[in-house]
Amino acid sequence: MSIDSPATLLAIDQELELLIYALAYGGEGIAKHKGMVIFVANTFTGDQVRVRIQQVKKKFARARLVRLLQPSPERVDSVCPQSGTCGGCSWLNLNYPAQLKAKHSFVANTLSHVGRLKSVCVLPPIKSTPSLGYRHKIQIPVQTCGQALQAGFYARQTHTVVPFEECPVQPALGNRILKQTLILARTFGYTGYDETQHQGQLRHLVIRLGAKTKEAMLILVTTTPDIPRVREFAEAIRRVIPELVGVVQNINAEVTNVIMGPQYKILAGRAFLHEEIHGLKYRISAESFFQVNPYQMPVLAETVIQAAALTMRDTVVDLFCGVGFLSLELAKQAKRVFGIESTLKAIEDAHANKHLNGITNVDFYAQDAAQGLRQLWRKGVQPDLIVLDPPRKGCTPDMLQQLLECRSKKMVYVSCNPVTLARDLAGLIQGGYQVKEVQPVDMFPHTYHVESVVGLVRKIP
Numbered sequence: 001m002s003i004d005s006p007a008t009l010l011a012i013d014q015e016l017e018l019l020i021y022a023l024a025y026g027g028e029g030i031a032k033h034k035g036m037v038i039f040v041a042n043t044f045t046g047d048q049v050r051v052r053i054q055q056v057k058k059k060f061a062r063a064r065l066v067r068l069l070q071p072s073p074e075r076v077d078s079v080c081p082q083s084g085t086c087g088g089c090s091w092l093n094l095n096y097p098a099q100l101k102a103k104h105s106f107v108a109n110t111l112s113h114v115g116r117l118k119s120v121c122v123l124p125p126i127k128s129t130p131s132l133g134y135r136h137k138i139q140i141p142v143q144t145c146g147q148a149l150q151a152g153f154y155a156r157q158t159h160t161v162v163p164f165e166e167c168p169v170q171p172a173l174g175n176r177i178l179k180q181t182l183i184l185a186r187t188f189g190y191t192g193y194d195e196t197q198h199q200g201q202l203r204h205l206v207i208r209l210g211a212k213t214k215e216a217m218l219i220l221v222t223t224t225p226d227i228p229r230v231r232e233f234a235e236a237i238r239r240v241i242p243e244l245v246g247v248v249q250n251i252n253a254e255v256t257n258v259i260m261g262p263q264y265k266i267l268a269g270r271a272f273l274h275e276e277i278h279g280l281k282y283r284i285s286a287e288s289f290f291q292v293n294p295y296q297m298p299v300l301a302e303t304v305i306q307a308a309a310l311t312m313r314d315t316v317v318d319l320f321c322g323v324g325f326l327s328l329e330l331a332k333q334a335k336r337v338f339g340i341e342s343t344l345k346a347i348e349d350a351h352a353n354k355h356l357n358g359i360t361n362v363d364f365y366a367q368d369a370a371q372g373l374r375q376l377w378r379k380g381v382q383p384d385l386i387v388l389d390p391p392r393k394g395c396t397p398d399m400l401q402q403l404l405e406c407r408s409k410k411m412v413y414v415s416c417n418p419v420t421l422a423r424d425l426a427g428l429i430q431g432g433y434q435v436k437e438v439q440p441v442d443m444f445p446h447t448y449h450v451e452s453v454v455g456l457v458r459k460i461p
Contacts, residue, residue: 009034010056015066020047025106025418027090027448028062038063041156042084044094045102046072074098079132079168086162088153089169089446100125100442103450107418107440115422117435125440125450126303128296134445135170136209137292139259140178142185142202143192149185150192151178151205159195169446173216173243174207180240181205181218188233193223195255201227203252204259208284211294212276216243219286220267221250221259234267246270248286260287272349277301280328281356288346289322293443300414300451301329303439307412307455308385310334317376317408319369319388319399324350324362326387326414331362338381339364340372370399377406385410394420395427404431411456416443421452432460 010033018031020043029043031051037060040051048070051063078084078092091099108122128134140151143161150163165179185202193200206219218237220230227233227249234247246269252261264271264286272285278298284290291297304326310316310333318327321339323346331337339362341347347366354362365372369388376383386408388395394417395403403411404427411433415421425435436455443451 010036010038010053010061012053012056014053015050016053016063017048017050017069018063020045020049020072023102023105023448025110025448036061040065042090042093043068044072044074044098046074082152082162082164085155086153086164087156087158088167090156090448091446092168094446096127096131096445099445100127103440103442103448106448106450107421107438107452110418111422111425111438113422114419115426117422117425117429120425120435121437123437123439125442126296126299128293128442128445130295131445132168133171134293134295135167136174136211136294137290138167138170138174138178138205138207140205140207141193142200142205144194144200145192149182149190149202151182161192170207171209171211173214174209177207177216177218177237177241177244178205181237184233184237184240188229190227190233198223198255206250206259206286208273208286208290210273210275210284213274214243215245215273215275216241217246217248217271217273217286218244219248219250221252221261223251223253225249225251225263225265231267234269238268244269245273246286250286277325278329281353282323282325283349283352283356284323285345285349288343288349290325291443296441296443297325300441300443300453301326303441303453304387304412304414305329305333307436307439307453308387308410309455310385314384315381316385316387317373317381317383317406319373319386320390321350321364322346322389324353324364326389327362327364328353328357328359330385330387331359334385335361337362338376338383340367340369340376342366342368370396370402373399373402373406377402382406383408385412387412387414389414390420392417392420395424400424400427400431403428407432407458409458411458413452413454413456415452415454416449418450418452421454425454425456428456432458434459 020029028039050067055062111117152163191200193203204221249265251263327339350364433456
């Protein structure tokens with residue numbers, strides 16, 4: 001570090017008065033001091049703040065908000081008493097139009113700076129209606145605080161639970177399940193998880209809900225299969241919450257930040273619930289992926305179909321297909337659809353959903369996405385369209401290579417991470433594809449997360 005580096009002008013615990021001029025992907029406010037970028041949590045564009053430096057790196061620093069000197073005009077009163085401490089929803093104090101504006105900037109700037117995609121058209125995000133009570137899958141850590149069993153989201157950048165029994169972004173039924181589960185678990189004498197000692201019985205509560213069907217499922221993530229009276233507990237909570245169609249135990253004995261372990265046990269009822277989206281019915285098992293915001297799923301499907309420009313002559317491959325949500329939507333307007341997903345239980349759900357809806361032009365395969373696409377190609381399946389919705393880490397190099405070798409005329413990339421999206425799009429463009437446009441869809445109001453739908457066409461024969 002040179003002596004005249006901006007970092008040398010900052011010291012730990014130093015206090016500064018700053019103006020927040022933008023938001024970073026991750027939700028922190030951005031300020032500058034003598035050329036040095038400083039990230040400040042719980043701040044928004046336009047805030048004038050007093051901060052205390054906590055971390056100094058070569059190119060940036062992080063600071064803690066000490067005092068809000070002048071609030072941004074985009075600030076609003078939060079509907080949650082835990083705002084500022086709970087790390088679950090960092091933007092409940094930011095008005096919704098400003099959230100959408102920030103998400104547009106995240107996608108556009110990341111594509112430009114990470115992917116070097118300077119001329120890509122990024123449309124304004126499609127807002128979520130409603131913006132509260134939308135989250136239909138909730139994963140809540142459980143800890144014992146003193147002598148009391150508590151559940152809540154972690155405080156920002158910690159693994160310390162901020163207890164709550166009601167959250168404004170989850171539906172009333174989810175809040176009721178959480179509250180009653182905690183009351184009953186305390187009665188049964190269950191202990192929460194201490195990750196420093198790797199002790200305690202309950203690690204997480206996972207609540208899944210059907211918006212249309214009003215069915216609910218509770219998953220108890222435990223450190224061991226041997227929880228005293230656990231089946232009695234499951235029957236008891238179902239009596240209190242009649243909407244619970246199933247209570248499932250997931251065993252995670254590992255020292256890990258991963259929430260779910262590999263083993264599931266049905267304690268009461270069944271291990272799946274039903275949902276209905278856009279006129280189609282879905283079976284969703286405990287371990288299967290399904291979007292958390294059912295109100296935006298029809299919007300997401302319509303955006304994908306518009307980007308796909310489908311005809312009834314098209315053969316489609318849907319990679320990372322989950323329980324078949326996009327596969328079944330695409331099948332309405334395509335000749336044939338092949339869905340590929342590595343999670344076996346999700347593929348079992350996908351087959352069930354195919355039959356539930358009487359759709360015959362879809363086939364599902366339980367395989368790694370790259371391997372499955374390669375095998376279809378070798379069998380003579382030449383897709384006109386490939387749709388992919390990978391996890392946050394994006395595509396592996398093998399996956400990207402296989403996509404390019406298939407040379408499909410069209411592609412639709414659905415992403416929940418602008419950084420890996422930018423990286424992968426750069427590779428696809430280098431391989432001969434052209435981005436038509438990028439449509440962000442807000443699936444996660446009051447957080448920095450944003451979904452993007454990208455249409456691509458092959459420009460090199």
